Amino acid sequence: MAVALFNILIFPGFLFLSFFGLAAEFVDRKLYARMQNRKGPPWFQPLADIIKLTGKETIIPREADKRLFKILPVFALASACTAFMYVPIWGVKSLFPFEGDLIVVLYLLTIPTLTFFLAGWNSSSLFASLGSIRALTQLFAYEVPLFMALLGPALLADSWSLSSISAFYAQRPALLLLNIPGFVVALIALQGKLERVPFDIPEAETEIVGGAFTEYSGKLLAIFRMAIDVEMIVVSAIMAAIFLPFFMEGPAVVVFILFIIKTLIIVFLLAVMRTALARLRIEQMVNFCWKYLVPVVLLQILIDLLAKGALK
Amino acid sequence: MSRISIPIGPQHPALKEPAAFTLLLEGEKVAAANVALGYNHRGIEKACEERSYIQDIYLIERVCGICSHSHATCFIQAVEEIAGVQIPVRASYLRTLIAELERVHSHLLWLGVAGHEIGFDTLFMYSWRDREIVMDILAQLTGNRVNYSINTIGGVRRDITALQIDDVLKAVDALEERTKYYIELATQEQTLIGRLINVGRLSLEDALRFDTTGPTARAAGVDRDVRRDDPYASYADLEFSVITDDHADVYGRTLVRVKELMESYKMIRQILKKLPDGPIVAKVPRRIPAGEALSRYEAPRGEDVHYVRANGTEKPERVKVRAPTLANLTAISHMIEGGYLADVPIVIAAIDPCFSCTDRAILLKNSGTGSESVLDWQMLHDYSIDWYRNRGLDFAGKGKV
Numbered sequence: 086m087a088v089a090l091f092n093i094l095i096f097p098g099f100l101f102l103s104f105f106g107l108a109a110e111f112v113d114r115k116l117y118a119r120m121q122n123r124k125g126p127p128w129f130q131p132l133a134d135i136i137k138l139t140g141k142e143t144i145i146p147r148e149a150d151k152r153l154f155k156i157l158p159v160f161a162l163a164s165a166c167t168a169f170m171y172v173p174i175w176g177v178k179s180l181f182p183f184e185g186d187l188i189v190v191l192y193l194l195t196i197p198t199l200t201f202f203l204a205g206w207n208s209s210s211l212f213a214s215l216g217s218i219r220a221l222t223q224l225f226a227y228e229v230p231l232f233m234a235l236l237g238p239a240l241l242a243d244s245w246s247l248s249s250i251s252a253f254y255a256q257r258p259a260l261l262l263l264n265i266p267g268f269v270v271a272l273i274a275l276q277g278k279l280e281r282v283p284f285d286i287p288e289a290e291t292e293i294v295g296g297a298f299t300e301y302s303g304k305l306l307a308i309f310r311m312a313i314d315v316e317m318i319v320v321s322a323i324m325a326a327i328f329l330p331f332f333m334e335g336p337a338v339v340v341f342i343l344f345i346i347k348t349l350i351i352v353f354l355l356a357v358m359r360t361a362l363a364r365l366r367i368e369q370m371v372n373f374c375w376k377y378l379v380p381v382v383l384l385q386i387l388i389d390l391l392a393k394g395a396l397k
Numbered sequence: 398m399s400r401i402s403i404p405i406g407p408q409h410p411a412l413k414e415p416a417a418f419t420l421l422l423e424g425e426k427v428a429a430a431n432v433a434l435g436y437n438h439r440g441i442e443k444a445c446e447e448r449s450y451i452q453d454i455y456l457i458e459r460v461c462g463i464c465s466h467s468h469a470t471c472f473i474q475a476v477e478e479i480a481g482v483q484i485p486v487r488a489s490y491l492r493t494l495i496a497e498l499e500r501v502h503s504h505l506l507w508l509g510v511a512g513h514e515i516g517f518d519t520l521f522m523y524s525w526r527d528r529e530i531v532m533d534i535l536a537q538l539t540g541n542r543v544n545y546s547i548n549t550i551g552g553v554r555r556d557i558t559a560l561q562i563d564d565v566l567k568a569v570d571a572l573e574e575r576t577k578y579y580i581e582l583a584t585q586e587q588t589l590i591g592r593l594i595n596v597g598r599l600s601l602e603d604a605l606r607f608d609t610t611g612p613t614a615r616a617a618g619v620d621r622d623v624r625r626d627d628p629y630a631s632y633a634d635l636e637f638s639v640i641t642d643d644h645a646d647v648y649g650r651t652l653v654r655v656k657e658l659m660e661s662y663k664m665i666r667q668i669l670k671k672l673p674d675g676p677i678v679a680k681v682p683r684r685i686p687a688g689e690a691l692s693r694y695e696a697p698r699g700e701d702v703h704y705v706r707a708n709g710t711e712k713p714e715r716v717k718v719r720a721p722t723l724a725n726l727t728a729i730s731h732m733i734e735g736g737y738l739a740d741v742p743i744v745i746a747a748i749d750p751c752f753s754c755t756d757r758a759i760l761l762k763n764s765g766t767g768s769e770s771v772l773d774w775q776m777l778h779d780y781s782i783d784w785y786r787n788r789g790l791d792f793a794g795k796g797k798v
Contacts, residue, residue: 120519121523215738282517286739289516290410291411291513291514291516293738294409362517363516363586363588363592365588365592366737366739366740368737
């Protein structure tokens, strides 16, 4: 019981996730800045941002529902943290693995997007409503490619548990080459899930000010930002577990350090995408996801099914 | 789908200066757009009448930070025409040099702002880093990064040395390399092209109908450039081509501006090669004889028009400034309507708006009754006292009329 509580609250639970999330945000912002020929923020900047935000006044619009306004960020953070319980960190086994935890994780990761939508809709502000509608529209665009891209490797591994999938590929690393199209599609779809350029349409600063978060300030905005950071860690960890499960045997500390490195590699790839591209319009994004990502991921599933048949 | 009315401005992250665009949205499409100005009105034209011509140079320069030399030169040209003064050739060349350097800095600034408006912050950072090269050169030549104060009636105030000429040539070489990269970027980066093409369409007929000017018009194929059509300063001695494009959208405006940068580099090199020796200023009397003049200038944003009327005293009788953005602004609602909300910031940015340049005295007509009223200084003063009195503050008796 005490161990479980320690796992949930400290490591690899809430506290570890918070700090790792802030560290990943720093790595992302520093890489972004250096690629733009700038200096970039110091290592403690994301922590300083959170501390500063918690010290600011929280303003709630008069027409918004107070309780919903306050509880939505907590839902976002809670679901993102809970999803991390099922991702393998120091080996091929996660904290509480079970068959079907891949689906649960994906479901838990959809909740933050829904909270963004509700937060914007509840704010009863013009820009927030526009941002919330865009967040949902974007969900329709990237959700299917993302799910299917993670489905393909799961089909080949014959399991719905992240830990089993990770173990399967750790023993047969050659099969990972078959999953490369899925990897690319998942990376692009994840940029949409995390709402970063080129898919930061729901929070397009120059168009709709702050999108769904326009009216959020103070502690609530801090919790939302923390939720986004944790989400980035969780999705990077899932990518590392499914597509990069190398060297999963050995002392737990070594595997854990490798996990950190792999996660940061995914963060690096996401940062490069953020730097090199312009923001798309929402209809361009929907077109792109359904015209290009979905066919590629269908091809990936076909490859995995054929490979599965061949392996039998 | 219900329509919502959304305000872009006066304060909005998309706008660098205040202006009020009220959009009627149907989902993501803009059904109607309304443009309201006036937030940057500072009474400059009236202030010019209270100051001498020399003081007015410094005032007119500060109409805008980005095109300050344009306004100063345009004003000075009008005054020199009234006074019947011919400035020395070297001064004319130096004015042209600073003018082209200003065009370079303005277009690079625009490139960055356009990148930022479409979410492409990397382009913003790169182009503004390169813009620092030309800002440093301008600071070296004139002493300031903006508001150069290089003009005086009868010529220029500072001369250029051989070492400075070398530095300018080196800077132009570096900038040309970078501009080639931006041309490559504009023609090959798919997300950039996707955001700019077919956005803010303004056909040739519409461009002429709305009296647009500058790169906004040239991108639609309108072949007008004051530097070639009505040469001022030393443009008659320089060889350059006027860049037009036929995309008639924001993409065309991007291409026009980037290619104009290359033309500016050519012109700067020609100026420095042909720079003649001689004085840099001619003597002009303090009292400008009575007369009036209209002066035109190709600012980075388009055609800038200044009208000056002198009455034989030290101070001008009337100064009127018509900035290019005012001409281009009327086309904005046409370009935004029917487009997407996501395109509104970049369409506004594509005319390179400078509301500080634009907000001068305007005549408001009551569209219902067609009546217009003119408030003079005293009436305006009384009106403002009453306005505040109705809100519980009494300023009567404080301050002169």
